[in-house]
Each structure stands twice: as structure tokens, then as C-alpha cells.
Amino acid sequence: MREMTKKSLSEAFAGESQAHMRYLIFAQKAREEGFENVARLFEAIAFAEFVHARNHLEALELVGETKENLQTAINGETFEVDEMYPAYNAIAELQNEGRAKRSIRYALEAEKIHAALYSKAKQAVEEGKDVEVGDIYICEVCGYTSESLPDRCPICGATKDKFKKF
Amino acid sequence: MREMTKKSLSEAFAGESQAHMRYLIFAQKAREEGFENVARLFEAIAFAEFVHARNHLEALELVGETKENLQTAINGETFEVDEMYPAYNAIAELQNEGRAKRSIRYALEAEKIHAALYSKAKQAVEEGKDVEVGDIYICEVCGYTSESLPDRCPICGATKDKFKKF
Ligand SMILES: [Fe+2]
Ligand SMILES: [Fe+2]
Ligand SMILES: [Fe+2]
Ligand SMILES: [Fe+2]
Ligand SMILES: [Fe+2]
Ligand SMILES: [Fe+2]
Numbered sequence: 001m002r003e004m005t006k007k008s009l010s011e012a013f014a015g016e017s018q019a020h021m022r023y024l025i026f027a028q029k030a031r032e033e034g035f036e037n038v039a040r041l042f043e044a045i046a047f048a049e050f051v052h053a054r055n056h057l058e059a060l061e062l063v064g065e066t067k068e069n070l071q072t073a074i075n076g077e078t079f080e081v082d083e084m085y086p087a088y089n090a091i092a093e094l095q096n097e098g099r100a101k102r103s104i105r106y107a108l109e110a111e112k113i114h115a116a117l118y119s120k121a122k123q124a125v126e127e128g129k130d131v132e133v134g135d136i137y138i139c140e141v142c143g144y145t146s147e148s149l150p151d152r153c154p155i156c157g158a159t160k161d162k163f164k165k166f
Numbered sequence: 167m168r169e170m171t172k173k174s175l176s177e178a179f180a181g182e183s184q185a186h187m188r189y190l191i192f193a194q195k196a197r198e199e200g201f202e203n204v205a206r207l208f209e210a211i212a213f214a215e216f217v218h219a220r221n222h223l224e225a226l227e228l229v230g231e232t233k234e235n236l237q238t239a240i241n242g243e244t245f246e247v248d249e250m251y252p253a254y255n256a257i258a259e260l261q262n263e264g265r266a267k268r269s270i271r272y273a274l275e276a277e278k279i280h281a282a283l284y285s286k287a288k289q290a291v292e293e294g295k296d297v298e299v300g301d302i303y304i305c306e307v308c309g310y311t312s313e314s315l316p317d318r319c320p321i322c323g324a325t326k327d328k329f330k331k332f
Pocket of ligand 1: 016019048049052273276277
């Protein structure tokens with residue numbers, strides 16, 4: 001694929017991903033306000049944006065086999081832990097932006113765990129096996145990720161009822 | 167919020183949204199390959215990235231009331247229909263990139279419908295009512311969005327079993 005077409009599709013993937021995300025967030029908000037049909041409309045269209053994003057990523061030949069996809073995931077998480085969030089945190093510290101600092105810290109703590117879990121999964125898949133992992137718990141407040149359900153979230157202090165099980 | 171912190175959080179929102187999207191796509195691929203636990207791990211971590219993206223967007227004060235969120239959605243869809251996809255399509259035409267052209271056309275056709283559905287929803291919410299909308303059907307191949315289930319997708323030709331109902 002030629003470079004400018006590739007650039008277009010990469011930008012379109014970024015745009016579709018952000019539209020998808022906004023609509024999921026707006027759906028939660030609509031449901032809170034009692035607009036159930038609007039919430040469902042946001043969720044349906046979020047799924048359409050998923051289809052668009054997937055088609056763009058496939059056209060870019062960036063969906064590989066699971067072994068490769070896990071390496072892509074590890075690379076992304078590692079970049080966030082080693083460079084991206086520490087850099088953004090330095091800016092938020094300098095500018096004394098408390099809410100941004102918290103949002104950045106919450107993410108950084110979880111990304112470390114994500115990198116480790118994906119590494120474990122990659123090892124299994126390279127041996128031709130599925131990864132051995134039980135229930136996975138995600139804190140709905142900060143995104144903390146754990147293989148067991150804590151009494152309180154060690155990152156944000158949320159109680160155990162705030163965890164979603166996968 | 168100061169400008170450079172805002173820029174950081176905006177970039178972090180873009181990064182989290184794309185990580186979330188990649189993991190959903192990689193989960194489908196892992197399930198196809200028989201790695202059910204890896205698929206579940208991708209889905210769990212995709213949810214953690216949703217939490218991070220939502221926290222960043224809230225810190226940026228870009229989550230409003232539903233009325234405002236619908237206007238944000240309309241603006242995004244209208245930009246995609248009027249400018250973004252036509253521009254990307256012109257590049258793909260020029261460079262004769264067939265797969266990109268298809269992926270772009272699929273998206274463009276759906277975005278027109280999204281803009282109309284969100285406009286209808288906004289009108290209702292401005293009158294203090296939920297929008298009147300029945301089941302919504304999304305084509306899993308191209309993202310075509312419809313209030314009724316067609317025999318075949320008018321955009322990509324997929325059969326009706328390829329539609330997901332919301
Ligand atoms: Fe789209
Ligand atoms: Fe992560
Ligand atoms: Fe937490
Ligand atoms: Fe994240
Ligand atoms: Fe759309
Ligand atoms: Fe279709």
C-alpha cells in the first residue's frame with residue numbers, strides 16, 4: 001500500500017476508535033439521565049464504528065496471528081509505561097494539574113500489569129497453548145487489573161463491588 | 167486546564183481509544199484461533215482501557231449532558247461525511263488502492279445514516295423526551311446501520327444473518 005493511502009487509513013483508524021470510545025461513554029451518560037433509547041443508539045453506532053476501525057486495520061495488514069498481536073500489545077503497553085505516561089505526568093506535575101495527575105497515575109499503574117499479563121499469554125501461545133488464567137477483575141473507577149478480587153482497589157481505594165469480572 | 171496538560175490528555179485519550187479497539191479486534195482473532203483465555207484477557211484489558219479513556223475525557227471536561235454529547239456526535243459524523251472520507255477517498259482513488267477504497271466507502275455510507283439518527287435523537291432530547299427508535303441493526307461486514315433488517319445489506323451485499331441487533 002502506498003504511503004499516503006496508509007496515512008489516510010491510519011488516521012481513519014484513530015478517528016473511528018475515538019468515535020467508538022466517545023459513544024460508549026456517552027451511552028453510559030444517556031442511561032444515567034434516563035434516555036434508554038439514546039443509550040442503545042450510541043451503543044449500536046459504537047459497534048458500527050468498531051466494524052469500520054477493524055476494516056481499516058485489516059486493510060493496513062495490521063491484524064496478525066495472535067502471537068504477533070500479543071507482541072503488538074506488549075509493545076504498546078511498554079511504551080506507555082516507559083515513556084508516554086511518565087512524560088505526560090512530568091507536564092501535569094509542572095503545571096500542577098491535579099485531576100490530570102490522577103487520571104495519568106491510574107492508567108500508568110494498570111499498564112504495568114497489562115504488559116505482564118500479555119507477556120505471560122505470549123509465552124503460552126508460543127508453546128501452542130492457551131494461557132492459564134482464571135477470572136480477571138477490572139476496577140471500574142481506575143482500570144486496575146487483577147487475577148483476584150481485592151477487598152479494596154490498591155490504586156484508587158474503590159470497594160470490591162466496583163470491580164467487573166471477565 | 168493549561169494547554170500542554172490538555173494536549174497530553176487528548177493524546178492519551180487517542181492512545182487509549184486505539185489500544186481498546188485493537189484489543190477488541192485481537193480478541194476476535196484469538197477466539198477464531200481457539201485461544202479462549204487470551205480472547206477473554208484482551209476483552210478484560212480493553213475494558214480497563216475504556217476506564218482510562220473515560221477518565222481522561224472527563225478530566226478534559228468533554229463529557230457533557232446528553233443533549234451536548236449528541237451535538238458532539240453530529241459534528242463528528244458530519245465532518246467525516248463532508249470532509250474526511252471524501253478526502254481520503256480522493257487519495258485512495260489517485261493511488262488506485264482498491265482495498266482502501268472499499269473500507270472508506272463502507273464507512274462513508276454508514277456515517278450519513280449515523281448523522282441522521284443522532285439528529286433525530288437530539289430533537290427528542292431537546293424536547294425532554296427519549297428518542298422513539300425500535301431495534302437497530304448493524305452489518306458486521308461494513309457497519310451499515312438500519313432501523314429494519316434488510317434481506318441483504320444494500321452497501322456490501324451481506325446476508326441478513328450478518329446483522330447484529332441492538
Ligand atoms: Fe465510522
Ligand atoms: Fe493497558
Ligand atoms: Fe481502582
Ligand atoms: Fe490504558
Ligand atoms: Fe459514524
Ligand atoms: Fe454491509
